[in-house]
Amino acid sequence: MKCSLDEIAHCHENKVIHRDIKPENLLLGLRGEVKIADFGWSVHTPSLRRKTMCGTLDYLPPEMVEQRTYSEMVDLWCIGVLCYELLVGNPPFKSSSYSETYRRILKVDVKFPPSIPLGAQDLISKLLRYQPSERLLLAQVLQHPWVQAHSRRVGPPPAPSAS
Template sequence: MPRRTFSLEDFEVGRPLGKGKFGNVYLARERRSGFLVALKVLFKSQVEQEGVEHQLRREIEIQAHLRHPNVLRLYNYFHDRRRVFLILEFAPRGELYKELQRCRRLDATRTATLMEELADALLYCHGRKVIHRDIKPENLLLGLKGELKIADFGWSVHAPSLRRRTLCGTLDYLPPEMVEGGGHDEKVDLWCLGVLCYELLAGHPPFESPSAADTYRRIT
């Protein structure tokens, strides 16, 4: 996709691909090139209301600089008075979560392929001092041939020292060091890789419990 300044008029906006907390994602075609993209539309008022402007800026800055076949590309972004638009790579087969819902569990060969792709992408990110911190089926998309794409870098961080203390991520995927309130590094992503592998094969996460307190206990 050409690098230039964009506005909404540059796109034909099609069907919705997904809905998030701060806006929606749509299939769109760049008029000049005919290039298909996913256009993520975020409402500034909601972003400001939740106080996550810094998180959004960080997501854009980090994802825009990553180049790996298993990391979803962020091509560019633009904004108007009310909205911020992220121009993202279109992953035709959607969320891994939806495939898991449909199939209930994946076979060993398919799981091994996805784990290899995810591990390779995480090694790439960690080599650039980027920790994703929210690896889960909802944040992993599938390309045209079923290849995995890491998406949603909203909780990611560029940490040159690879040490952080913020509690983030998703309950079933939280590593022990986060549950216990200690510092963490890039190994939190590797913990999530293991949890994901279990969920893909078994059809449910390994520490799933009726209450959050029980889940915390099982993790630690």
């Protein structure tokens, strides 16, 4: 995931908001590195301010649902949803109807199963904040203790064993 966070940081530095970070848009490289794909919803915006509602329902941040102006912090919300989905198997706001999903997003109604480590809950909770200004920044995600404890350096694949 670290490689993807570096890629997102590069996008944000170049005034690009991805707006659709989700499992289907992540690829694995030959060395196991994670790469971001599908920039179909991405936008180059020098002001880093937009108002267009787009992306995937379960990953929409509150500011998009409420059609407020938003910034690159929408990508941080998506990272929080992504982390939850990768650990639990489904997105945190998944519901039987669009309106119920929207309601849960706006209330930031996240329920953690007991199997989710406390460190992961802390990280996700700091990303899934109603106010974008309260979300962790990318640099803070990389420094989060749970991320640090579970990061591994990506290297070449192991050589096949001789048998």
